[in-house]
Each structure stands twice: as C-alpha cells, then as structure tokens.
Amino acid sequence: MATTDRARTLVSDVDLRSTRTRILYWLVFSVLCLGAVTTVVPLLWGFLSALKPTSEIFGYPPTFLPKPAARPWEWQWGVYAEVFGGSQFVRYFWNTFLLAVGCWVAAIVPSAMAGYALSKLRTPCKWLLLLLFFMTLMVPFQAYLVPLFLTVRDLPLVGWNLMQVFAGYPAIILPAGVSAFNIFLFKSFFDDIPTSLVEAARIDGASEAGILWRIVLPLSYSVFAVVSIFSFMGTWNDFLWPLLVINDNQWKTIMLHLYQYDLQGDIGKNKVLAALMIASLPPLTLFALFQKRIMSGIAMTGVKF
Amino acid sequence: MKVQTVARRTPAGARRGFVVPLRRYGLGLAFLLPALLLFSLFSWWPILQTFIISFQDYSLDPSVPSRWVGLENFRQVLIVDADIAATAWFNVILFVVLGLIVGYFLPVFLAIAINEMRHGNSFFRIAYYIPAVLPLVVVTIMWKYIYTPEEGLLDSVFRWVGLEPVGWLINKGTAMLGLVLMATWKGAGATMIIYLAALQSVPQELYEAAELDGASIRQRIRHITLPQILPVMLILAILQIIGTFQVFTEPFIMTQGGPARGTYTVLMYIYDKLLREYNYGQASAMGLLLFLVLVGLTVIYSRVTKRLGR
Structure with missing residues (x-):
C-alpha cells in the first residue's frame, strides 16, 4: 500500500x-x-x-x-x-493588473540589482549597507504607516504629491520596491552561484552586463519566479494601502471595489458573491499553474503572502 | 568566503582619494542606487520621521510650520483617549491570545498528520492551502455573510440541527472569536506548508533508531518530531503574534470594529486618527507605540532564530 x-x-x-x-x-x-x-x-x-x-x-x-x-x-x-460585464468591473480588473505589473517591476528590478551588487560586485561599507537593509526587516510597514502616508503626500526635496499623480498609483508602486526581504532573497541566491564562474567569464572578457545577462540571470529563474508570484499576489490582495492612497473611483483596485460593492445596500448579495468569486480567479489560476513553486517558495522563505 | 575578503579590503581602497574608489566601486554603487533611493524615501526616512512627527502638531500646510508639542500626542492617545486606546490594545492582545489558542497547534497537527498520509497526501496539502490563496477581502466578505445573525449559513445550520443561533458578529462575546476562527481558517494552510517543509528535515535515522528501541508513535512525536520542529514552532509563534498586532482588514470590513468597539484594533485607531480626524501627530504617536511593540517582538524573534542557529 x-x-x-x-x-x-x-x-x-x-x-x-x-x-x-x-x-x-x-x-x-x-x-x-x-x-x-x-x-x-x-x-x-x-x-x-x-x-x-x-x-x-x-x-x-x-x-x-x-x-x-x-x-x-x-x-x-x-x-x-x-457582474463581470456590469458597470466598471472589467475596468477595476485591468486597474489592478496594471498596478500589479508596476509593483512587479518595482519589486524585481531594484532588489535584484541590489542583491547582485551585495553578492558579486565590490561595494564600499558592505556591512553597513547590509545592516541598514536588515534593520528595515524589523519594522513592518504598518508601524510607519502615518509617516509613509505623509511622505507620499509630500515627497522630500521635490515636494511632489504622489497621490495626485496618475490616481495615486506611484504611491503604491514606488514603495512596493522597498523590500529588504527580496534583496536578501536575491543576494542569498546569487551567493550560491559560484564566484569562480563569474570570474572566469570576466577573465574571458565578458562585460559586467554580459555576465549578469548571460550567466547569472539564466541560473536564477526560480528566485525571480518566486518573487514575481508573491509580488503579484501581494498587489492583487492588498487592501489597506490602496484604501489610503487611491482617491479616484475610476482607478480603484478590485479589492477596493469589492469592499464598496458589499456596502451598497441595494445590490443583491448574490451579485456580491459572484464578484468575490470572479476576483479570486486570478490568484486561484496562478496557484493552479504554479502550485509546486508557490508551496516550495513558502517553505523556502517562510513567508505567506 | 570571497565576500569577506572584498569587505575587508574596503577601507584601504577608500583612503586613496576619489578616482580609484569610483573605478573600484562605481558599478556596485550604480547597481545599489535604485534600492538606496527607494529605501531612503519610503523606508528609512518614514521610519525616522515616526520619531519626529509623534512629538509634533503636524501641519500639512508648508507655510505653517509643524509645532513641537513634546509628549502631548502621547498624552492624547494614552490618557485623553484612554478608554478607546485601551480597548484597541486589549482587543489586539485578545486577538493574539485567542488566535494562539484556536489556531496555533492546528497547523502543527495538520502537518504531522498529512506527512504520514499514504493516501491523498497532495490532495490534503492543496485543500488546506486553498483558503490562503483567496484574497483576504474576499474571505472576509464571504465570512461576513456566513456569520450573518439568524439567517447566515452558520446560524441557519445551528438552528437546523436544533442549536440556538449564535449571532456571531452582533455579540461582544463572540465577535472576536468569529474573527479568530476566520483568520485561522484562512491562515492555517500556509503555516502548515512551512511545518511540512520543516518535517522533511527531521533525520530519518532518529525515527529508525527510536522504532528499533520500541518507542511508540506517541513517544516518537513527543521526543523526536516536536523537539526537531520546535525552532520553527517558536519562530512561527512570534511571527503570528507580530502579524496579529497589525490586524486591520478583517475587523474593518467585517465588523467596523463593533459591536461596541469589541473588535476595534490599534491599526483601526490609527486609521481613524489619520483619515477621519486628520490628526497626524496623534496617529503617528500611536504608530510609534505599535512600532515599539513590534520591534520588541522582532528582537525576541531574531534572538530566538540566532540561538536556534537558523
């Protein structure tokens, strides 16, 4: 048996x-x-x-x-x-996809670059940088929610109000790039790529960009996949921060829409339930497609989105 | 190893003027620049600002400078608002305690049990994990309907089998429990996956040796499995506590903090100060208190992880 x-x-x-x-x-x-x-x-x-x-x-x-x-x-x-065809539902769907793409780029690019620099490039005061990044892991964003809100409202030095630029999307996308966790994930993954491999390529005359593009990235598919999936799920499901910074009803995300849809008294609850189910489809589909990778990602990182 | 040599060489390189360091570190710094920029703006600066705004009567208008008010904001949120603030902290702690009682051991049991299953192993993994994939907002609204007094699914079933309807969310005594049950339903699967991973690293020889020595299954759980996954259990306990302190979406959507503030949380208080009263100083002061609690917990967390050498 x-x-x-x-x-x-x-x-x-x-x-x-x-x-x-x-x-x-x-x-x-x-x-x-x-x-x-x-x-x-x-x-x-x-x-x-x-x-x-x-x-x-x-x-x-x-x-x-x-x-x-x-x-x-x-x-x-x-x-x-x-429900799907009704009023603006598809629009909110696309809004959230758009936002998710933005947050995805923000979550991947700076963190991967920083992780690569900390792992394979020469940087001054590496220990200090690591410490500064590491410190932020101790403080979840909810703890500095208020100053962060005031920061995106009045960006230091330039004084822009990100909440009034493109419906507040930059106020969600840019902070999405702040993840010491992703930096460490990338760094520890790049650490596992033998430095000798990188140095051999360097001796053979490969440019730094060429090393990154041809050697490191092809080897790091799995870490990019994990960060991407978690980033999409995170953006799709996020509620509090979009609630705070998106003011334009036209541009609200699907989760904000669900919240308001449920509060409208004159709408049949069956319609709300249908909306809930449709809004769950993207994460469920993603899970169905990448089930193994998601589960191993959770086991690997210890993080549940 | 390579990383360490590079790091040790750093100060020597830095002493030789600017051109050499730039050639030496230029690429590394360029790669770090986007992250440094984003962290400065959206992490380090706001964190620092918490300690400033909390002691100010913050003004949004640039022409009116923010006023330093000393501990006034803290006096407001702790003494003037004492009953509301105390309720919020009490509720969060109640949520933590109930959450641990109801939901802490469940994933441990699930993981150990599912790990033994020769039948339907992967079915169970997926079935228990599905609630974790659903968006929190979706789950919360759905459970709000399920909990609807008298007519919701749960109370209907209760009446159907001859029990009294509970009226989950309208009674102060059960509203919090309702939230905790939902949170457990949603969260147990993901935690279980982490435990399942931890179980894979329990050395097989231990079980073999114990079996040869005639240890019963219960003894093996007690003396091998549990001690082996204890580090993970401790870490997840602290992570669960940290997560619960920040709870917002569930009570915000399901109960609006009611009934009679029975599910009003610290983050909801901050939200109200921020968006209803526009009192940034007081919102930030409460945030700072939450900050201190969370940092305290995180310090314990990193102590535990370090001691357990993970």
Whole structure:
C-alpha cells in the first residue's frame, strides 16, 4: 500500500501492519477529510450562493444547492456574466493588473540589482549597507504607516504629491520596491552561484552586463519566479494601502471595489458573491499553474503572502 | 568566503582619494542606487520621521510650520483617549491570545498528520492551502455573510440541527472569536506548508533508531518530531503574534470594529486618527507605540532564530 520512494517518516510501514496503528491511521485520515470539507465548503457555498436569490442565501433552512428542484443548467448562471460585464468591473480588473505589473517591476528590478551588487560586485561599507537593509526587516510597514502616508503626500526635496499623480498609483508602486526581504532573497541566491564562474567569464572578457545577462540571470529563474508570484499576489490582495492612497473611483483596485460593492445596500448579495468569486480567479489560476513553486517558495522563505 | 575578503579590503581602497574608489566601486554603487533611493524615501526616512512627527502638531500646510508639542500626542492617545486606546490594545492582545489558542497547534497537527498520509497526501496539502490563496477581502466578505445573525449559513445550520443561533458578529462575546476562527481558517494552510517543509528535515535515522528501541508513535512525536520542529514552532509563534498586532482588514470590513468597539484594533485607531480626524501627530504617536511593540517582538524573534542557529 505504500510507495517505495516515500521517505521514511514518523510512522513506518512496519508500524502500519498492526491493526491498532491501522485504525489510528484511518481515523486521522477521516479527521483530515472532515477538515478538508470545512476548508472547501465555504468556498463552494460562496460559488453556489451567487446563483441564488438573496432571500435564499440568507434563509432558513439553509440550502447548499440553488433551488434544489431545478437542474444545474437552469440555475441563474447569468449572474456571473452580469457582474463581470456590469458597470466598471472589467475596468477595476485591468486597474489592478496594471498596478500589479508596476509593483512587479518595482519589486524585481531594484532588489535584484541590489542583491547582485551585495553578492558579486565590490561595494564600499558592505556591512553597513547590509545592516541598514536588515534593520528595515524589523519594522513592518504598518508601524510607519502615518509617516509613509505623509511622505507620499509630500515627497522630500521635490515636494511632489504622489497621490495626485496618475490616481495615486506611484504611491503604491514606488514603495512596493522597498523590500529588504527580496534583496536578501536575491543576494542569498546569487551567493550560491559560484564566484569562480563569474570570474572566469570576466577573465574571458565578458562585460559586467554580459555576465549578469548571460550567466547569472539564466541560473536564477526560480528566485525571480518566486518573487514575481508573491509580488503579484501581494498587489492583487492588498487592501489597506490602496484604501489610503487611491482617491479616484475610476482607478480603484478590485479589492477596493469589492469592499464598496458589499456596502451598497441595494445590490443583491448574490451579485456580491459572484464578484468575490470572479476576483479570486486570478490568484486561484496562478496557484493552479504554479502550485509546486508557490508551496516550495513558502517553505523556502517562510513567508505567506 | 570571497565576500569577506572584498569587505575587508574596503577601507584601504577608500583612503586613496576619489578616482580609484569610483573605478573600484562605481558599478556596485550604480547597481545599489535604485534600492538606496527607494529605501531612503519610503523606508528609512518614514521610519525616522515616526520619531519626529509623534512629538509634533503636524501641519500639512508648508507655510505653517509643524509645532513641537513634546509628549502631548502621547498624552492624547494614552490618557485623553484612554478608554478607546485601551480597548484597541486589549482587543489586539485578545486577538493574539485567542488566535494562539484556536489556531496555533492546528497547523502543527495538520502537518504531522498529512506527512504520514499514504493516501491523498497532495490532495490534503492543496485543500488546506486553498483558503490562503483567496484574497483576504474576499474571505472576509464571504465570512461576513456566513456569520450573518439568524439567517447566515452558520446560524441557519445551528438552528437546523436544533442549536440556538449564535449571532456571531452582533455579540461582544463572540465577535472576536468569529474573527479568530476566520483568520485561522484562512491562515492555517500556509503555516502548515512551512511545518511540512520543516518535517522533511527531521533525520530519518532518529525515527529508525527510536522504532528499533520500541518507542511508540506517541513517544516518537513527543521526543523526536516536536523537539526537531520546535525552532520553527517558536519562530512561527512570534511571527503570528507580530502579524496579529497589525490586524486591520478583517475587523474593518467585517465588523467596523463593533459591536461596541469589541473588535476595534490599534491599526483601526490609527486609521481613524489619520483619515477621519486628520490628526497626524496623534496617529503617528500611536504608530510609534505599535512600532515599539513590534520591534520588541522582532528582537525576541531574531534572538530566538540566532540561538536556534537558523
């Protein structure tokens, strides 16, 4: 019953020959199944409740399937199309994509460059730089939320108000480039690329740009992938900071839209649920596509987005 | 090793005027420039400013200079606003404690159990991880509907099986628990993945030796598995506490801090000071207090990680 390539864990196959352990095993298995039901059911409930009238969503007795009498193809599937096509929904979708692309560039480029410099290039006072970057890891952005808000409102030296430039997007994109965590992630990854490899290329006359482009980057695909996925998920799901800095309703993100959509009393809650489900699709798709990489990324970095 | 030699050579190079260092370090500095610029503007400067604005009556108008007010902002948020501020801190600490009670050991159990599963192993990983993929706003709104008193899914089910409806979010006693349950539902899967990774590094020989010595499964968990993943458990406990201190979105959307401020958090207080009262000095003062708590926790965190040599 066990596969042979499985690493030996707590309970061995020999243990499982005893009836008592076998019973325990299947007991734990059933508990896990039950638990899995509780993680999946609310999501499924949301998905199916979008197809019910509001009175049925909040009704007694509770129903799981919409209008149990009707066949699945008679359910109100139109609500999904209606919500997606309705008013500005697609626009908010694109807004968020646009923002995510901006934040992605900001999250990747400066951090990768800094990580490369700290790992493979000569820099003065390296220990001081490392310390300065490292310090910021200790302070989550919520702790300096207020000064950060005032900073993007009145940028030091130049005095620009980033919240009034392009609907406040720069106020989200530029701070997205601040991640000591990403810098260290890139640095430790570049550290693993043998310096001898880089030096050999240098001796062969490759330019620094050529070394970076032809040798280092092709070897670092996985770290770029992890940072990219986390960056997209982070931007897509972010709420507090966009709530603070985006003032233009036309340019709000999908999460801000969901928040306001739910507060509009005259809208059927089934429509809100449909909107919630549609807004979850990009992260879910990303997860489906990169499931292994995301899970190993979390295990590798210890960070959940 | 290479990195260290370069670092040690640095001061010697720096002493020889400007041209040599520029040739020597130019490229490195150029590569660091974007990050240094962004960090100066959006990290180091705001962090520094926390310590300035908190002691000022901050003025947005450049023609009216900000006034130094000493500890006035702290007096406001700690003494004048005492009941609200105390409620906010109490709630956050309650959230932390409940969160640890309800949600701390669950991922440990899930990881150990799933790691043993010969059947449906990857199904379980994905099923428990799915809530973590969903956006927090989506989860919060959905659970708000599920928690709706009397008519929501949960209360309906309670009534259906013959229990009293709880009215989760309208009672002061259960509103916080409702938030914690949701947070656990959302967060347990991701934490579980980290524990699963930690379990892979438990040396197999330990289990083999223990099994040969006739240790029962329970003894193996107690004397091998748990001690081996203890460092990770400690780190995740502190990370969970740090994360919970900053909780905002869940109560903001689900309960607006109610009922009767029963779920009002520190960050919601800062938000109100910032966007409702436009009192930047007081908002910043409260932020500084949060800052100190979080830095304190982070210092403990780095002590723990260092001692455990990760």
